[in-house]
Each structure stands twice: as structure tokens, then as C-alpha cells.
Amino acid sequence: KENYRLKNELELIEAELAALKDTLENLGQLSAALNTMVGLEAPPPEFKTMGVGGYIEKRDGGLEAELDYVHLEIDRLLGLSRFERDNFDQLQKKLLSSRKRLQHTPSIMPTTGYFTSGFGYRRDPFTGRIKFHRGIDLSAPVGTPVIAPADGVVRKVGRDRGFGLYMVIDHGYGIQTYYAHLHKVAVRPGRRVKRGQIIAYVGNTGRSTGPHLHYEVRVNGRAVNPFKYIIPREAYYD
Incomplete structure (x- = not known):
């Protein structure tokens, strides 16, 4: 009975992890588009997995294997979230700098006539x-x-x-x-x-x-x- 309860909880956690993964992937696509808009070169895809690890394959092997998978996936997604956070920090700085520069660019006619x-x-x-x-x-x-x-x-x-x-x-x-x-x-x-x-x-x-x-x-x-x-x-x- 205890194992059954743990298995249900693990399945819920895995579903939440899958949703988090989708969210992070969407954020990655958004940041890539924003990088292009502000003139920053988008980091190569492999940068996302440096020190993070790539896709983790789920293996059969009972609750212990399930727990190992969950822990590894949590670590991987935390790494991805840090990567995207740092990338958005860079984007914010670039956008603020671009906005300030635009405000100081003489872009309108100084008089009518x-x-x-x-x-x-x-x-x-x-x-x-x-x-x-x-x-x-x-x-x-x-x-x-x-x-x-x-x-x-x-x-x-x-x-x-x-x-x-x-x-x-x-x-x-x-x-x-x-x-x-x-x-x-x-x-x-x-x-x-x-x-x-x-x-x-x-x-x-x-x-x-x-x-x-x-x-x-x-x-x-x-x-x-x-x-x-x-x-x-x-x-x-x-």
C-alpha cells in the first residue's frame, strides 16, 4: 500500500516535471527570438547542456530507479532554468541599453518648415x-x-x-x-x-x-x- 502511494506521488511529480520541461523549452524559443531582435547572437544549443546534461532516458527498475530518474531530471531542469535566467538577464540589459540609446538618437525633425x-x-x-x-x-x-x-x-x-x-x-x-x-x-x-x-x-x-x-x-x-x-x-x- 505504501509503495502504491509513493508510485502515485512519483507519477504526479513526473507529470509536473514534464510540464516544467515544456515551459522551459518555450522560454528557450522565446529567448532565442528576443536575442535575434536585439542583435545578440543566440547561444548554440549545446550551451544549454554544458554542465547540465542532456535528455535523461527513463528506465524500468522499480521505485528506486524511478526516484533516481526524478532526482536527475530535477537537477537537469534546474540547470536549464539557471541558463535561461542568465540569458534573460543579458537580454534585459541589452534592451535597457538599446532603449536609452534610442532616446538619445536625433530621430525627429527639429522644426517645421x-x-x-x-x-x-x-x-x-x-x-x-x-x-x-x-x-x-x-x-x-x-x-x-x-x-x-x-x-x-x-x-x-x-x-x-x-x-x-x-x-x-x-x-x-x-x-x-x-x-x-x-x-x-x-x-x-x-x-x-x-x-x-x-x-x-x-x-x-x-x-x-x-x-x-x-x-x-x-x-x-x-x-x-x-x-x-x-x-x-x-x-x-x-
């Missing part, structure tokens, strides 16, 4: 000579708000002959954005700004042929095409 000049070589409107234009120009009325295209810190507000009143925002990760020919600024150097926050207003200061915003993106000090980072409005989801 008409696109009047692109990035690259063009004829200088003052000299008529071919010259490299390190940003884009957006024509808009004086006083049109300029917004931060990403989170960052205002590093500099200044004036010079070419840019007129200008501002520099440091977004981290080697990325800085420049805003020139401003009418006035709305934030001081050292202040943190969030994507979409008003930081300045379009003007006509410096070397300018009319009211517009000159906008640059620099990565590690080198000017790059801002459109490389700008995401189309229809690609945003609430």
Missing part, C-alpha cells in the same frame, strides 16, 4: 563657389519653435559670424547636434533636454540669406547626413 538645402556639396549662396554643406537648411518664419530631436544636454550657446546665434546639444554616444541662425534660445548650457522639448526659435542671424534653421548632426566630431537618423513620422507608434 520647408527643406531648402541638403547635406553635401552645393554652390555657396554668397560666393557662388562649390562648397561642402555640413547640415541641412529648413526655411521657416522667425520665431518658429525649434525642438530637441533627442534627449541630451545643452553643451554650448554662442554667437559667431557664420552661425550667428547657435546652440550645441550633446546626446551622448559621440553624437552632437548643432542649430544655427537662431532668433533666441529657450534653454541654458548645462540643462538637460528631452526629445520634443522647445530649445530655441528660428531666426536670421549670422551669415544667412533669410529666416531658416541650419541643422547639423556630428558623430565623433564628423558631420553626417541628418536624414540618416530621422525616422519618418508614420513609423512612430504610441
Whole structure:
């Protein structure tokens, strides 16, 4: 009678172990998909069994053999669960890092207006000579708000002959954005700004042929095409 009771309990435990095994396998498939989504290389399948052991074949041999099987299977599944937990910890760190980086990537247009000049070589409107234009120009009325295209810190507000009143925002990760020919600024150097926050207003200061915003993106000090980072409005989801 005692053996019969133990056998029933073992069968219940084995059923629970089978369900746990299915759950872990599903988690493994999910983590593999998430690894791909965030750009992490999924660990090879054999990594799951390193120090854990593979499939354990159930053998006939009475209650003692049943108990041995249960203990071994518990150890194996505990090892798999630790493996998946560590993998999800890595995924969480990667996702948090990716989210932070996206928040600091200048992915929206800094103002409304008409696109009047692109990035690259063009004829200088003052000299008529071919010259490299390190940003884009957006024509808009004086006083049109300029917004931060990403989170960052205002590093500099200044004036010079070419840019007129200008501002520099440091977004981290080697990325800085420049805003020139401003009418006035709305934030001081050292202040943190969030994507979409008003930081300045379009003007006509410096070397300018009319009211517009000159906008640059620099990565590690080198000017790059801002459109490389700008995401189309229809690609945003609430």
C-alpha cells in the first residue's frame, strides 16, 4: 500500500516535471527570438547542456530507479532554468541599453518648415563657389519653435559670424547636434533636454540669406547626413 502511494506521488511529480520541461523549452524559443531582435547572437544549443546534461532516458527498475530518474531530471531542469535566467538577464540589459540609446538618437525633425538645402556639396549662396554643406537648411518664419530631436544636454550657446546665434546639444554616444541662425534660445548650457522639448526659435542671424534653421548632426566630431537618423513620422507608434 505504501509503495502504491509513493508510485502515485512519483507519477504526479513526473507529470509536473514534464510540464516544467515544456515551459522551459518555450522560454528557450522565446529567448532565442528576443536575442535575434536585439542583435545578440543566440547561444548554440549545446550551451544549454554544458554542465547540465542532456535528455535523461527513463528506465524500468522499480521505485528506486524511478526516484533516481526524478532526482536527475530535477537537477537537469534546474540547470536549464539557471541558463535561461542568465540569458534573460543579458537580454534585459541589452534592451535597457538599446532603449536609452534610442532616446538619445536625433530621430525627429527639429522644426517645421520647408527643406531648402541638403547635406553635401552645393554652390555657396554668397560666393557662388562649390562648397561642402555640413547640415541641412529648413526655411521657416522667425520665431518658429525649434525642438530637441533627442534627449541630451545643452553643451554650448554662442554667437559667431557664420552661425550667428547657435546652440550645441550633446546626446551622448559621440553624437552632437548643432542649430544655427537662431532668433533666441529657450534653454541654458548645462540643462538637460528631452526629445520634443522647445530649445530655441528660428531666426536670421549670422551669415544667412533669410529666416531658416541650419541643422547639423556630428558623430565623433564628423558631420553626417541628418536624414540618416530621422525616422519618418508614420513609423512612430504610441
